[in-house]
Amino acid sequence: AQSVSQHNHHVILSEAASLELGCNYSYGGTVNLFWYxxxxxxxxxxxxxxxxxDPLVKGIKGFEAEFIKSKFSFNLRKPxxxxxxxxxxxxxxxxxxxxxxxxxxxxxxxxxxx
Amino acid sequence: xxxxxxxxxxxICQRGTSLTIQCQVDSQVTMMxxxxxxxxxxxxxxxxANQGSEATYESGFVIDKFxxxxxxxxxxxxxxxxxxxxxxxxxxxxxSEGGVGYTFGSGTRLTVV
Numbered sequence: 001a002q003s004v005s006q007h008n009h010h011v012i013l014s015e016a017a018s019l020e021l022g023c024n025y026s027y028g029g030t031v032n033l034f035w036y037x038x039x040x041x042x043x044x045x046x047x048x049x050x051x052x053x054d055p056l057v058k059g060i061k062g063f064e065a066e067f068i069k070s071k072f073s074f075n076l077r078k079p080x081x082x083x084x085x086x087x088x089x090x091x092x093x094x095x096x097x098x099x100x101x102x103x104x105x106x107x108x109x110x111x112x113x114x
Numbered sequence: 115x116x117x118x119x120x121x122x123x124x125x126i127c128q129r130g131t132s133l134t135i136q137c138q139v140d141s142q143v144t145m146m147x148x149x150x151x152x153x154x155x156x157x158x159x160x161x162x163a164n165q166g167s168e169a170t171y172e173s174g175f176v177i178d179k180f181x182x183x184x185x186x187x188x189x190x191x192x193x194x195x196x197x198x199x200x201x202x203x204x205x206x207x208x209x210s211e212g213g214v215g216y217t218f219g220s221g222t223r224l225t226v227v
Binding site: 092 | 145147172210213215218219220
């Protein structure tokens with residue numbers, strides 16, 4: 001079955017540390033890929049998305065992600081995190097076809113310590 | 115991108131009752147979706163709300179428990195029926211906007227007591 005997995009469930013970093021959150025999907029066809037963020041008490045916000053073209057995608061707030069087709073991965077990165085990046089991060093995938101259903105991974109809770 | 119209004123934003127309900135959640139979009143959209151986010155968990159897709167036809171439900175969700183209406187291209191409702199404490203969750207409406215991606219409402223926080 002088509003699925004999305006996030007291996008890091010809880011990450012704790014100090015400010016200025018680099019961040020990489022893993023996201024893998026299981027599907028050999030065309031995919032659209034997303035990263036969303038949910039700050040405490042707030043609703044989901046889109047960080048970045050990949051549909052096609054340059055596999056290195058830059059999003060808001062200094063985040064970027066790289067689509068590596070051979071690894072079925074779309075990892076999220078940020079070179080230097082801030083305390084305000086404390087949030088839950090969700091990887092989402094739309095698998096090829098007409099359904100347009102966005103399926104999420106389990107989420108990664110990031111805590112940045114000042 | 116589209117702006118989504120969800121009502122109510124939160125509610126506390128007695129077990130055995132039903133709650134209807136409304137989702138209003140400020141523009142016409144083809145694809146609307148309903149998600150559930152249980153405490154401390156990720157978002158799970160409940161169903162795709164289809165305009166003019168029955169909703170398409172994901173595995174584990176049934177129409178009798180989560181009836182959905184989609185009378186036009188800007189509005190949908192989700193009803194949580196015969197509620198139990200296990201239904202306590204955040205319920206979110208989402209729309210697909212092609213190249214823009216998916217926009218989410220602010221959610222309805224439901225507590226069943």
